[in-house]
Amino acid sequence: MAPNKNETIEKTKIVLTEGKDALYFAVNIINHFDIPYIQVVDSGGVNNLTNSLETFKKRENYEIVDSMLILRDAETDFDAAFRSVTDSLQSVGLSAPSKTFQFFDGANPRTAIALFPAFGKDENGNITSENGTLEDLCWSIISEKPEIPCIESFLNDVEKSSSIKLRRPHKNKLHSYLSATNQYVGMKIGEATKIGAWGWTHPKMQNFVELLRQM
């Protein structure tokens, strides 16, 4: 399939995501907060970040890019994920920030790394370094809804009553939630994100929104 028009570099601020769910998440939060000068680019779901950055630098118009934000999941080891991204940035000749959610301003393009879920701040105002994923951030936002305990109970029962050990519970939880609604049933996470299944103005989104505004 030929790339669509949006796949060319057109803006100076680039958010580089990994996979369609993160792409839709970033695009829709940017649209919601009307930050038109940012372009979100998906590097595909299976690509090595170093290779993606190497190829991205060869794309037409790359020279206009002055800020790059890399979005990734912290997964099971926040520190390892951060090291991996900084190693990739440096291996292709880009600068790397010393911690997440802040821009390294000493080079062109400026770079920053956002590792999800990153939904909190500590008592000193620093963004907390939790393990997890973008889905965990979404889940934490809807976790106060009354139906959530039912969903957690349902998934616990599934594991208890069968030999199934859920390997990606963050996805199981979100899909179970979506299937238990009238509005989002049958949708993928990215599709639900497009039509605002998560609360963009929720306080737990603020760390990410603030970072976008710094671009």
Added chain:
Amino acid sequence: MITKCSISRYRCFKDLNIEKLAPITLIGGKNNVGKSTLLEALLIPFIRIHPYLFLQHLLGRGLSVISTDHETMWAPLFYNFDLNGIFSIQITIDKNSTETLSVDYDPNYVPEKVSTPDNQQSSNSFDIRQNYTAISTGALHIKYTVNDTAPQESTLTTGINGVHSFFHGNISFVGRPHVFLPSRLPISSADDSSRFGQLDKANKEKQIIEILQIIEPKISDLSAINIGNIPVLHIRRDGDSNKLPVNLSGDGIAKLTSLALAVANCENGVVFIDEVENGIHYSKQEAIWNAITSLAAKVNCQIIATTHSYEFLSNAHRANANTNSLSDRFLYVRLDRKDNVISPKYFSHADLDVALEANWEVR
């Protein structure tokens, strides 16, 4: 094999350095960025003592008129139409031989003689016209240098008899096998037939038939048959009562026949192809490119081709990346124009894996 090239002040290129070229090189980029011009520039050192050195390019682009006005004729060869400059094309062959061709325009060159066309000389009468155009003086001065040897020089001019080359001193040139397949012109039947004859003589015609069967599995035979005085390739399809001229078998078959014959006959040479995807349906491109590049590897033929097509690029990438013997022979070079400066970007299979997976524009 051409491994790199450097072009200065030739047509749209002020300074272009291509630092690497692979056995299979695809060239991409937007319209008017110089893809076809790059192919033509790379071809020049291969035909350098032929009087039609630069006219071949005009013909390839559908312009078959020779002008005696040197401004019209030669200025488009020079960057910014500046006849006061010098343009040069340098290619490196197999990493160890560097050949440089530099050209300047000499407005004061006077040909030794100017004669009337042969057909008028042999006629008992001739037209008297009232407005014979004065024949311009001036010529292209061409200098060839191979490595550090003394330059060989020639002069190229146009007149009412056509194009003339004058050589200064001894010119020696070992021709290299090459074929240029333009995008706009049909390939000559005589050329195709001649190439087929070479293969047929060596009992290698089956390799062409097998490639054609990718498009039309019923093709069982290929032969050259004269139509009038011109040999024309014909195919036989299982079940048909007569053989059919290749050109009447569809654009895809005709294009693929020319392509396969060019490669098969270009041992240790280079095949240049402008807009390689033309005429070939996307569903067959991967298999065809795999077959063509496998054949090229077998005869040590370099292929340098331009393409506009994302589908073709994807298919060519898959065809070569998935075959061990071909995977390290491929390179995609995209030309970018920024602020009127054209520069190359190089994409390996790994780069294209990323770009195609992510649906990124790389044409």
